[in-house]
Amino acid sequence: xTACSVPATVIDRIREIVGPGGYIDNSDxxxxxLEERRGRYFGAVPILVRPKTVNQxxxxxxxxxxxxxxxxxxxxxxxxxxxxxxxxxxxxxLLSLTRLNCIRDIDPINNTITVxxxxxxxxxxxxxxxVNRLFPLSLAAEGSCQIGGNLSTNAGGINVLRYGSAxxxxxxxxxVLPNGQVWDGLRRLRKDNTGYDLxxxxxxxxxxxxxxxxxxxxxFPSPRETQTAxxxxxxxxxxxxxxxxxxxxxxxxxDAFELISDTALDLVLTHMPQTANPLTNSHPWYVLTSLSASxxxxxxxxxxxxxxxxxxxxxxxxxxxxxxxxxxxxxLWRLRESIPEAERRDGASIKHDISVPISQxxxxxxxxxxxxxxxxxxxxxxxxxxxxxxxxxxxxxxxVGMDANKFLACGDDLNRVVxxxxxxxDGSISAEHGVGRSKRGEIRRHKSEIEMDIMERIKIAxxxxxxxxxxxxx
Amino acid sequence: xxxxxxxxxxxxxxVNIRVKADATGVELSNVKMAMNPFDExxxxxxxxxxxxxxxSEVVAVxxxxxxxxETLRTALAMGADRAILVNTDMELQPLAVAKILKxxxxxxxxxVILLGKQAIDDDSNATGQMLAALLGWSQGTHxxxxxxxxxxxxxxxxxxxxxxxxxxxPPSVLTTDLRLNEPRYASLPNIMKAKKKPIDEVIPEELxxxxxxxxxxxxxxxxxxxSAGVKVSSVKELVEKLRDEAxxx
Ligand SMILES: Cc1cc2nc3c(=O)[nH]c(=O)nc-3n(C[C@H](O)[C@H](O)[C@H](O)COP(=O)(O)OP(=O)(O)OC[C@H]3O[C@@H](n4cnc5c(N)ncnc54)[C@H](O)[C@@H]3O)c2cc1C
Numbered sequence: 217x218t219a220c221s222v223p224a225t226v227i228d229r230i231r232e233i234v235g236p237g238g239y240i241d242n243s244d245x246x247x248x249x250l251e252e253r254r255g256r257y258f259g260a261v262p263i264l265v266r267p268k269t270v271n272q273x274x275x276x277x278x279x280x281x282x283x284x285x286x287x288x289x290x291x292x293x294x295x296x297x298x299x300x301x302x303x304x305x306x307x308x309x310l311l312s313l314t315r316l317n318c319i320r321d322i323d324p325i326n327n328t329i330t331v332x333x334x335x336x337x338x339x340x341x342x343x344x345x346x347v348n349r350l351f352p353l354s355l356a357a358e359g360s361c362q363i364g365g366n367l368s369t370n371a372g373g374i375n376v377l378r379y380g381s382a383x384x385x386x387x388x389x390x391x392v393l394p395n396g397q398v399w400d401g402l403r404r405l406r407k408d409n410t411g412y413d414l415x416x417x418x419x420x421x422x423x424x425x426x427x428x429x430x431x432x433x434x435x436f437p438s439p440r441e442t443q444t445a446x447x448x449x450x451x452x453x454x455x456x457x458x459x460x461x462x463x464x465x466x467x468x469x470x471d472a473f474e475l476i477s478d479t480a481l482d483l484v485l486t487h488m489p490q491t492a493n494p495l496t497n498s499h500p501w502y503v504l505t506s507l508s509a510s511x512x513x514x515x516x517x518x519x520x521x522x523x524x525x526x527x528x529x530x531x532x533x534x535x536x537x538x539x540x541x542x543x544x545x546x547x548l549w550r551l552r553e554s555i556p557e558a559e560r561r562d563g564a565s566i567k568h569d570i571s572v573p574i575s576q577x578x579x580x581x582x583x584x585x586x587x588x589x590x591x592x593x594x595x596x597x598x599x600x601x602x603x604x605x606x607x608x609x610x611x612x613x614x615x616v617g618m619d620a621n622k623f624l625a626c627g628d629d630l631n632r633v634v635x636x637x638x639x640x641x642d643g644s645i646s647a648e649h650g651v652g653r654s655k656r657g658e659i660r661r662h663k664s665e666i667e668m669d670i671m672e673r674i675k676i677a678x679x680x681x682x683x684x685x686x687x688x689x690x
Numbered sequence: 691x692x693x694x695x696x697x698x699x700x701x702x703x704x705v706n707i708r709v710k711a712d713a714t715g716v717e718l719s720n721v722k723m724a725m726n727p728f729d730e731x732x733x734x735x736x737x738x739x740x741x742x743x744x745x746s747e748v749v750a751v752x753x754x755x756x757x758x759x760e761t762l763r764t765a766l767a768m769g770a771d772r773a774i775l776v777n778t779d780m781e782l783q784p785l786a787v788a789k790i791l792k793x794x795x796x797x798x799x800x801x802v803i804l805l806g807k808q809a810i811d812d813d814s815n816a817t818g819q820m821l822a823a824l825l826g827w828s829q830g831t832h833x834x835x836x837x838x839x840x841x842x843x844x845x846x847x848x849x850x851x852x853x854x855x856x857x858x859x860p861p862s863v864l865t866t867d868l869r870l871n872e873p874r875y876a877s878l879p880n881i882m883k884a885k886k887k888p889i890d891e892v893i894p895e896e897l898x899x900x901x902x903x904x905x906x907x908x909x910x911x912x913x914x915x916x917s918a919g920v921k922v923s924s925v926k927e928l929v930e931k932l933r934d935e936a937x938x939x
Contacts, residue, residue, distance in 0.1 A: 345706075440720050446875075494875050512720045514760065524878050537875035540764045541724040542704035544875060 221307040222262050226283045230265055230309070233275045238315070240264045249290060249310055252301045257653060259302035261288070264310040270390065270398060270429045276311065277427065278396030286683045287311050289423035291365025292336065294357035297652025299422040299688050300365070308686075313364050316429060319343050327435040328387060328404045333364030333428045340433070349435035352379035356553055364428045370420035372648040377604035378471045379436065381648075382419060388432035389415040394425070394679040404432050417674065422650050423685040425678045439471075439508035443520045444545035447536040448499035452578040452603075454532040455503050459574075459604055461527065462505065466519040469507045473604030474552050476502040479613070480600040483558040484551055491551060494537045503603065504552050506545065555600050559611060564620035565598065566627045568610040570638045571647035577606060584637045588612060591633050592626050607647040610634060635662060651689045691838075693745040694800040695736040695770065696791055697729040697752045699761040700811040713909045716811075725761045728806025730768075731866040734873040735836060736804055737769035744838050747771050749798060753790045755779050759889060766884035767876035773889040778901060780894075784812075786901035788820035793897035795825060800861070802843065807832045807865040818865035828858040832867040 231239055240246055241263045250259045267273045280287050286308045290300040302308045313334030321330040324347045331340050337358040344351040353366060355373035365371075367389070372381045379385065388403040401415055418425050449455040452475070459473045478500050485491050495502075509516050520538065527533045539545035559565050572580045581599065588595055594615035601609040612630060614623040635645045639662050646655050660668060668690075675682070675690045701707060701716070702724040708717040725733075739745035750765035752758040753776040762773035776790050795803060808815035822829035828843070830836075834853075835846035843858040848867060876884075894901045922928045932939045 441722055495877075512722060521878075521881055525882055528878055533878075536878040538878070538881060540730070540767075540876055541727070542702045542722065543727070544873075546704070548875075 222285050222309060223283055226279055226285050227263055229279045230263060230276055234265055234267050234272050238266050238268060249293060252298050253294065257298040257301040258304060260304050260306040261302045261308055261310045262306060264312060266312050266315045268315045273392045273427060273429055274396050274398050277392050280309065281395050281683060284681060285309060286686050288685050289427050291362035292360040294361045295365060295369055295652060296649045297654040299650060299652030303687060311427065313362060320430065322347055324349055326404055328432050329435055330402060330430065330432045331363055332430045333362065335363045337361050337363060337366055344435050345438065348438050350438050351433060351435055353382055353385055363431055367419050367428050367431055368421060368423050369650045374472045376602060377473055383416065385434050386415060386419060386431050387434060389418055389428055390430035391418050391426040391428055394684045402430060402432050422652060422689050424675060424689050425684060437510035440510055440512045441516050442506060442508045442542065442545060443516050444506045444539040444548050445520060445524065445536055446494050446548045447503045448495055448534040449501050449503050450532050450534065451501060452581055455501060455603060456574055456577065457532060458503065458527050461523045465523045466507050466516060469509055469516060470604065471506045471508050474504045475600055475603035476504060476552060477599045479596055480555050480598045481551065483562050483598060484554050487558040487561040488554045494548060495535050499534055504548055559598060562613055564614040564623050566612045566630050568634050569647050569649050570610055570643055570645060571607040572638060572641040572643035574606040576641050577608065580637065580641050584610060584634055587633050587637060588630060591630055653688055656689060691745050692747045692749065692798060692800040693736045693739055694749050694751060694795060694798055694803040695732045696805045697733060697750055697761050697765050698726040698809045699723050699752065699754055699758045700726045700809055703727055703810055709910055709912050713911060715910050725764050726806050726809045728808060728866050730873040731870050732804035732806055733765045733768050733770060734871045735866060739838060740769065749774065751791065751794050753782055753787055762889050763884050764876060766887045767881045768874060769880065772887055775889055775891045776894060777891050778894050780901050781903050782901055783903050783905055784814045784816040785820055785904060787817050788824055789899045790894060790897060791821050792824045793899050802838065802860060803863050805865050807867055818863050822863040827861050827863050829863045830856060830858050831865045833864055834867045834869045
């Protein structure tokens with residue numbers, strides 16, 4: 217890198233702190249860290265630092281704070297909003313916790329695990345499983361994303377309905393603040409009412425307030441019995457009623473309740489090899505649901521079958537299949553999990569990751585679908601997502617025969633139409649994936665002045681010189 | 691034509707198996723169970739024979755504890771007409787199962803009996819062959835394709851370097867391989883129907899079968915853990931390691 221505005225002395229001091237192997241500074245090796253995986257953002261930095269200890273993180277941050285050099289924290293770089301990608305000015309440094317990846321403690325009685333920020337999510341899941349516990353955070357990027365990134369984006373995933381999002385799974389944090397100080401908030405407590413819950417500030421902050429170097433996370437009993445069903449529902453309202461019945465009859469054992477539209481399933485069946493509709497006929501809406509219990513037995517299966525058969529008698533569902541083995545359950549889940557890839561293969565698409573109260577989803581969908589059709593005729597609605605969380609991926613695929621670029625040029629208008637309807641339902645325009653760079657402007661249209669003002673004042677209080685991931689979120 | 695299909699209740703193929711601390715077997719308490727996957731393929735094939743009009747009745751049989759009723763219900767939900775549970779809490783080894791199945795065949799007189807080529811718990815791959823010997827029937831093992839007519843059974847088996855096609859004279863014992871078919875899901879209407887289908891119960895004594903184990907398990911151990919690989923920096927280093935450390939060249 218020639219044109220870099222990070223002072224050479226800062227880079228030298230950083231190299232000294234972390235030593236050989238603790239940084240990457242040649243452009244070939246840096247390249248993969250400078251790009252968002254969907255190729256929407258590219259950045260430039262003179263150095264990527266990979267500290268091995270919290271002390272090194274603190275020292276690096278202190279050096280940057282002194283010199284006024286901004287830092288972009290990066291985890292697995294799987295985030296979808298460009299939050300972990302630096303700007304292209306070359307004036308920032310990247311800091312990755314990849315080497316800060318120890319499991320510090322597992323306490324099965326306290327049902328907690330204490331891990332460092334660079335631990336890969338799937339390694340935390342395995343560590344929990346080794347003591348017969350479940351760490352329930354689970355998403356398709358789990359083999360690459362890191363706990364620090366998961367907490368910073370307040371990641372959701374497939375088990376939010378039952379266990380909550382990353383925010384609900386954290387009991388304590390250790391954070392390196394923008395001035396280099398270390399805040400040790402690694403408490404392993406479920407009850408602590410001693411003032412503001414500071415950890416929640418850093419969770420979901422997307423690296424704008426500090427660097428999460430370790431966390432205490434909650435564990436749960438391992439599931440021993442799982443039931444999975446794929447269901448053709450009459451409509452979205454009937455799907456919501458089914459969820460309610462399922463929760464009541466199973467004693468709240470529903471892990472996931474996913475909505476899949478026929479267009480979404482069609483994309484999968486068309487573009488993904490070795491997939492087939494598990495039902496004999498096609499239907500406008502499907503639900504994929506999983507329930508689990510920590511003891512083996514028939515109770516869950518009976519609850520599921522009884523719920524389905526009464527819904528069938530009422531005409532709320534048309535058809536359903538129940539997996540008879542975990543393998544069949546996985547095959548059903550593959551249909552759901554391959555929707556994003558099928559969308560990619562299908563071509564241009566305009567995406568929305570929205571949430572509204574579950575009771576309003578049916579109304580929202582009806583209104584939003586009519587409005588987008590009025591905006592772009594024959595646009596294909598590929599709706600799917602976490603119905604049980606009120607979170608729908610309201611994605612729009614290019615009308616058949618329309619030029620992809622012409623369609624993508626309507627993106628801003630379509631976003632606006634959809635987001636305004638979301639707001640009118642008191643919903644969120646970014647339910648899961650955060651703000652990053654992508655939605656920084658747009659959130660201002662949907663959050664009140666008071667909310668934005670409080671957020672900005674918090675940012676200034678914690679990071680007065682705006683050195684932590686500037687230009688993201690706030 | 692009546693078709694009999696044998697189904698075994700085993701640990702679900704996707705469960706991580708743990709060996710018991712005292713090395714007497716694998717941990718079965720509080721573990722997810724399912725129908726042996728090869729038996730699922732057997733049920734699917736039997737139901738297809740019925741749907742194509744070749745078979746008139748499909749009867750599922752399982753031997754084991756009362757919990758096997760669940761496995762039989764799955765077979766019924768897939769499309770079997772009725773089921774028989776040979777109820778016993780004794781440990782059942784392949785020879786005992788073969789004898790039980792022979793007794794059921796003697797009662798039911800099927801033209802074909804389908805079994806999995808092996809059960810994924812003990813991997814014995816023996817019950818079908820023993821049963822054929824006890825019955826004196828023709829046997830087609832590890833089948834990947836099946837054609838049944840009134841007086842002929844044609845099967846295809848995957849063998850090293852190709853496919854082998856055989857004609858058998860029924861009645862026949864057939865054991866299924868992975869590629870024979872893709873088992874269906876149990877649909878809601880069929881699950882409901884299955885609840886009303888009959889499951890008859892008998893005990894081995896009624897069949898005049900002695901199921902006492904003939905084999906003694908000495909010890910069950912986990913396989914040695916694979917150690918992590920290493921990266922070598924050059925071909926020279928690779929050759930040195932293969933020669934000096936691994937001792938393979
Ligand atoms: C295939 C796929 C599926 C996905 N599915 C889901 C899903 O179901 N639900 C969901 O919520 N998200 C999902 N995501 C989005 C993404 O994986 C998650 O948001 C994930 O939590 C990001 O983790 P990461 O380690 O990759 O973080 P990165 O992408 O590296 O960073 C994300 C943000 O966090 C900041 N950050 C990273 N580490 C730290 C740290 N230690 N301290 C402070 N700030 C930090 C970064 O600066 C950035 O702003 C998916 C992504 C992919 C690619």
